[in-house]
Amino acid sequence: MLAAPINPSDINQVEGVYPIKKKPQEYVDADSGEKLMGYIGGNEGVAQVVKIDSAIKDEIKVGDWVAPRYPGSLGTWSEYAYADVEDLVRIRPAETNEIDNKSESSTIASAKTAKMITPEDLSTVKVNGSTAYRMLSDFMQAKKDGKQEDQYVIQxxxxxxxxxxxxQIAKELGLKTINVVRDRENFEETKAQLCKLGADIVIKDSELVAGNKSPSDTYLQVLALSKKGLIKLGINCVGGGIKNKTGSIEMAKMLANKSYYVTYGAMSKLPLVIPASFLIFKDIRFVGFWVSQWYVEQPVPKWQEMWQDLGRMIAENKLKPQPMNPIAWPTVSTTANTSSSPQTENTKQSIMGILFPTSVDGTKKTTAKNYFKFY
Amino acid sequence: MLAAPINPSDINQVEGVYPIKKKPQEYVDADSGEKLMGYIGGNEGVAQVVKIDSAIKDEIKVGDWVAPRYPGSLGTWSEYAYADVEDLVRIRPAETNEIDNKSESSTIASAKTAKMITPEDLSTVKVNGSTAYRMLSDFMQAKKDGKQEDQYVIQxxxxxxxxxxxxQIAKELGLKTINVVRDRENFEETKAQLCKLGADIVIKDSELVAGNKSPSDTYLQVLALSKKGLIKLGINCVGGGIKNKTGSIEMAKMLANKSYYVTYGAMSKLPLVIPASFLIFKDIRFVGFWVSQWYVEQPVPKWQEMWQDLGRMIAENKLKPQPMNPIAWPTVSTTANTSSSPQTENTKQSIMGILFPTSVDGTKKTTAKNYFKFY
Known part of the structure; x- marks a missing residue:
C-alpha cells in the first residue's frame, strides 16, 4: 500500500460497532510466531501493483495504482498484500504516473502550474471527493454555459x-456556491478559509433561520438570487433542523422550482420537515445520495472516468485534497521483506500489517494490537 | 358546451378568493338589455365544435369535442361561445364519436361490452383522472411484465x-394497490366499494400507524409485501402526519428502495417529516405532482394520447368516471338561438351564459346572478 487513511468507520469496525463485519482469519504474530485470529484494518487506500499473475490480461498492469474495489475486501493497513484482480480497481494507470514524473522537466507551459499527484491525494477521493463530484454532476438541472446568468448551489x-x-469542484464546473456554516466564534476565519477555496457566499445558519424577520445583508443577497431563480441545487449533510428550527428547510426554500435537494448526511440526527407545497407547487425533489451505493450500481469505467477528472483537478491545482495528518508506518523488530521486489511467489509471503485480533470464537477484542506476517 | 362541471375552485373563483382572477368584461342582460360587468364562470368542460373559421387548418374540425386549453381562458358555464383555436384543445376527434355511435349495432364481440362515451365522462378526466394516470405512468420504477411477482402501489x-x-388505472396497468383510508364508522362499506373498483388491499390509517406494536392482520400482510420489496410507488394526498402521528411516513416506510413517494395533495395541512435514512440509505425520492403544471410543460399531443387511453378505459368499462350530480341548464324567458346552427357570423351573436357580475370598479359581488347575451 502506498497510502491508506484511517477513517472513523474503520475505527468503528475495529470496535465491532459497524454494520459491516469482517470475517476473522488466522495470522502469525511477527515477533512470537504465535497463531492469532483477527483481521487487518483499513478499508480504503491506494496501492501500487508490484507483481501480477501471468494469467491476468491487460486490465491491471504492474505499476498501476489500485484501490480495493469493495470496502472491507482487503485490510489496507498493510505494506503488501495478495488480492484477486476482481477485488481491485485501477485508480490511476502506470502510464499516467510516468507522465507526472516527466512533467517536472517539461517545457510545456501548463506543466509549470501542475503538481505531481501523490497516493495520499487519491487515497480519499473515493469517498468525499466522489460524493461532492457526483452530487454536482448528477442533480444539477441546468449548467452554466457562459451565456446564462450565474447558477448557484447552496450547501x-x-x-x-x-x-x-x-x-472547489463547483468552481471548476462553472457553478457558484452559497455556503451555510454553523455559528462559531471563529466564523470570519472559517469564511476566509472557504473563500480561499473558491466559496462565493458564506452565511451563518442563524442568518438563514432568522430569515425575513431580521435579515442580514448576506441573507438579502441570497434572497435576491433565490427570487431570480438562480439557486439550482441544494446539498444537505445536516439532515433536519438545527435543534428545533428548520434551518435545513430554510435552505430548500431558496431553491428554484424543480431543483434537487440532495441529503447525504444527517449530522443533526433530526428528520427533515418538508411542507407539501415545496413538493407540489415548487416541484423540489428531495432525494438522498450515498456514494457506496453509487459504486455498487455503476460500472467501473464510470468510477475511473470520475477519478481521472478529480486527478486532473488536483494536478492543475484546482482541487486541494482533504488535509490529513500523516502517521508513519510503525517500525517493528521483525519487519518482513519490504524491498521493492518482495517475495510474492506462490502462497508463501512474509509481509507486514496491523492485526486486530478477535478471540477464536469470533467475539471482538477492541484494544489489543499485533504486527503480523501473512503466511 | 356539452358538459361543464362545477368544481370547488370554480366556486372559489366566483367568490374572488382563488389566486387566478378573471378579468371582468361587459355583457348585456338577457331580460332587461342592461349592460353589466362580469365574467362567465366555469374552467373546464367538454364542448362540441359547431362552426369554424375557414382559415383554420385541419387541427380542429367541426364535430370534434374540445376543452379549454388554459384554465380560466373560457367561461365553460355557457351554451355557446366563440373561442380562438389556440385556446382550445381537442379532447376527442369527431371520427371517434362516429365510431361510438355505430358500435351499438356492431357485430364485433368486443363492442358488446363497450359503452358510449359521454361528454360528462370526459369533462372531469382532465384533472383527477389525468393526475392518477400520470403518477402511475411517470413514477413507477418497475412495471409488471407478466413474469415478475406482483408490483404494488400504496396510496x-x-x-x-x-x-x-x-x-382502476393501476389495475389496467397490471399493478396491485394497497389503499389507506382514514378511520370511519362505515369502513367495511368503504372497503367493499373500493374492492369493487379493483382495490387489492384496504387498510385503515390507524392500523398503519399502530404498526409493529399492535399489528393487525392487514398490516402484517402489507409488511410481508414490503419486506419482499414489492411496494414500488407511494401516492400521498394527505401531506404530513395524521394529527401528531406520521401516518403518511408509515406509508413511505413500506416502499422498496429507490421508489418514488409522490405527494399531490396536503389534506392534513401538516408538513412531511422524513428521516434522513429514508433518503440516504433507502434512496426514496420524495417528489410532488401538480397536473396543471404538467399541462404547462408537456406538448398537447401528449395530453391527447393520455385522454385517448383514458377514453378507451371508459369505453371498455375499465374506468368508472367520477360520479356527478347533474344540474340541468336553467330555462330563461329570452333564450337565445339554441338551434343546432346558431348565428355565428361575424362578431354578433345571441347566446346564453351565466354571468357573475362585478361592479364596474372591479370589486366582487358574490351573490348576484344574471343570464346574459353575448353581443
Missing amino acids: NGANGSAGQYVI | NGANGSAGQYVI
Whole structure:
C-alpha cells in the first residue's frame, strides 16, 4: 500500500460497532510466531501493483495504482498484500504516473502550474471527493454555459470535508456556491478559509433561520438570487433542523422550482420537515445520495472516468485534497521483506500489517494490537 | 358546451378568493338589455365544435369535442361561445364519436361490452383522472411484465376522486394497490366499494400507524409485501402526519428502495417529516405532482394520447368516471338561438351564459346572478 487513511468507520469496525463485519482469519504474530485470529484494518487506500499473475490480461498492469474495489475486501493497513484482480480497481494507470514524473522537466507551459499527484491525494477521493463530484454532476438541472446568468448551489456543512470538495469542484464546473456554516466564534476565519477555496457566499445558519424577520445583508443577497431563480441545487449533510428550527428547510426554500435537494448526511440526527407545497407547487425533489451505493450500481469505467477528472483537478491545482495528518508506518523488530521486489511467489509471503485480533470464537477484542506476517 | 362541471375552485373563483382572477368584461342582460360587468364562470368542460373559421387548418374540425386549453381562458358555464383555436384543445376527434355511435349495432364481440362515451365522462378526466394516470405512468420504477411477482402501489386518501382513479388505472396497468383510508364508522362499506373498483388491499390509517406494536392482520400482510420489496410507488394526498402521528411516513416506510413517494395533495395541512435514512440509505425520492403544471410543460399531443387511453378505459368499462350530480341548464324567458346552427357570423351573436357580475370598479359581488347575451 502506498497510502491508506484511517477513517472513523474503520475505527468503528475495529470496535465491532459497524454494520459491516469482517470475517476473522488466522495470522502469525511477527515477533512470537504465535497463531492469532483477527483481521487487518483499513478499508480504503491506494496501492501500487508490484507483481501480477501471468494469467491476468491487460486490465491491471504492474505499476498501476489500485484501490480495493469493495470496502472491507482487503485490510489496507498493510505494506503488501495478495488480492484477486476482481477485488481491485485501477485508480490511476502506470502510464499516467510516468507522465507526472516527466512533467517536472517539461517545457510545456501548463506543466509549470501542475503538481505531481501523490497516493495520499487519491487515497480519499473515493469517498468525499466522489460524493461532492457526483452530487454536482448528477442533480444539477441546468449548467452554466457562459451565456446564462450565474447558477448557484447552496450547501450546509460547507466547512466539512465533502463541503470543501463541493466548493472547489463547483468552481471548476462553472457553478457558484452559497455556503451555510454553523455559528462559531471563529466564523470570519472559517469564511476566509472557504473563500480561499473558491466559496462565493458564506452565511451563518442563524442568518438563514432568522430569515425575513431580521435579515442580514448576506441573507438579502441570497434572497435576491433565490427570487431570480438562480439557486439550482441544494446539498444537505445536516439532515433536519438545527435543534428545533428548520434551518435545513430554510435552505430548500431558496431553491428554484424543480431543483434537487440532495441529503447525504444527517449530522443533526433530526428528520427533515418538508411542507407539501415545496413538493407540489415548487416541484423540489428531495432525494438522498450515498456514494457506496453509487459504486455498487455503476460500472467501473464510470468510477475511473470520475477519478481521472478529480486527478486532473488536483494536478492543475484546482482541487486541494482533504488535509490529513500523516502517521508513519510503525517500525517493528521483525519487519518482513519490504524491498521493492518482495517475495510474492506462490502462497508463501512474509509481509507486514496491523492485526486486530478477535478471540477464536469470533467475539471482538477492541484494544489489543499485533504486527503480523501473512503466511 | 356539452358538459361543464362545477368544481370547488370554480366556486372559489366566483367568490374572488382563488389566486387566478378573471378579468371582468361587459355583457348585456338577457331580460332587461342592461349592460353589466362580469365574467362567465366555469374552467373546464367538454364542448362540441359547431362552426369554424375557414382559415383554420385541419387541427380542429367541426364535430370534434374540445376543452379549454388554459384554465380560466373560457367561461365553460355557457351554451355557446366563440373561442380562438389556440385556446382550445381537442379532447376527442369527431371520427371517434362516429365510431361510438355505430358500435351499438356492431357485430364485433368486443363492442358488446363497450359503452358510449359521454361528454360528462370526459369533462372531469382532465384533472383527477389525468393526475392518477400520470403518477402511475411517470413514477413507477418497475412495471409488471407478466413474469415478475406482483408490483404494488400504496396510496392514502384512496376513497377520494383521484384515489378511485388510481385503483382502476393501476389495475389496467397490471399493478396491485394497497389503499389507506382514514378511520370511519362505515369502513367495511368503504372497503367493499373500493374492492369493487379493483382495490387489492384496504387498510385503515390507524392500523398503519399502530404498526409493529399492535399489528393487525392487514398490516402484517402489507409488511410481508414490503419486506419482499414489492411496494414500488407511494401516492400521498394527505401531506404530513395524521394529527401528531406520521401516518403518511408509515406509508413511505413500506416502499422498496429507490421508489418514488409522490405527494399531490396536503389534506392534513401538516408538513412531511422524513428521516434522513429514508433518503440516504433507502434512496426514496420524495417528489410532488401538480397536473396543471404538467399541462404547462408537456406538448398537447401528449395530453391527447393520455385522454385517448383514458377514453378507451371508459369505453371498455375499465374506468368508472367520477360520479356527478347533474344540474340541468336553467330555462330563461329570452333564450337565445339554441338551434343546432346558431348565428355565428361575424362578431354578433345571441347566446346564453351565466354571468357573475362585478361592479364596474372591479370589486366582487358574490351573490348576484344574471343570464346574459353575448353581443
